[in-house]
Amino acid sequence: MSLPHAILTALTERPATGAGLARRFDRSIGYFWQATHQQIYRELGRLEEAGWVASQPVEQGPGRQRAWRVLPAGKRELRRWTGSDLGSRTVRDEFFVRMRAEAALGQSGLDAQVREKLEEEKRMLALYREIEARDFSDEQMTRERRLQHLVLRSGIRMATQRIELYREALEILAMPAQR
Incomplete structure (x- = not known):
């Protein structure tokens, strides 16, 4: 886009x-x-x-x-x-590259950053849910409102997935490195 x-x-x-x-x-x-x-x-x-x-x-x-x-x-x-054609989705996520670097190098302090991102994502999810409760509580929504709600629900799903990912990453990062 x-x-x-x-x-x-x-x-x-x-x-x-x-x-x-x-x-x-x-x-x-x-x-x-x-x-x-x-x-x-x-x-x-x-x-x-x-x-x-x-x-x-x-x-x-x-x-x-x-x-x-x-x-x-x-x-x-x-x-x-x-x-027009949506094209292909390009994934560029620094977090994943950092996880690979952590695997290659050993412990590097990535866990502190992941904790910060986890808290940030929790705040974002709470905000998304607040917006949903405030702006999309009516049952008889128009096509336009339903499309807007779909975008918001997608954000809720992504934030939820990111929270799960960060929690799992923290569990793994707490393990002792083998190098």
Whole structure:
């Protein structure tokens, strides 16, 4: 996935100022596609140059805020991209490389980092469950809401799996090294 398409998705859901988009991005798409606020602002400029979004000054906001919205060309691009080939999934997970390095080198202090990641993942899972209880408790959901809920449930499953993985890794890392 690309950052432009993540931004187009967020703005298609609801137009926003750059700051508002960055905050919303942090609370939704940012859980599975990370970008700094600086990257988002830079990309907004590129999307505007491409004719996919437009902005106008916000008269009552602080500073030089601009309100961003998706143009028809941006919606066409998002529709094209959404329907295009997903491609293959590339796995790049530093944790797995570190586990292999730990196996090759012996004890290296990886367990402390794994404990931190375990706690971080527990916090993320709690947040996901809080969002689910707050935003997806109604039984009669639309297609759109069900798709959003599916994305959230996927995050819940991944966080749960990651917690199990970290716990198992800590059990193994506690074993004495053979080297």
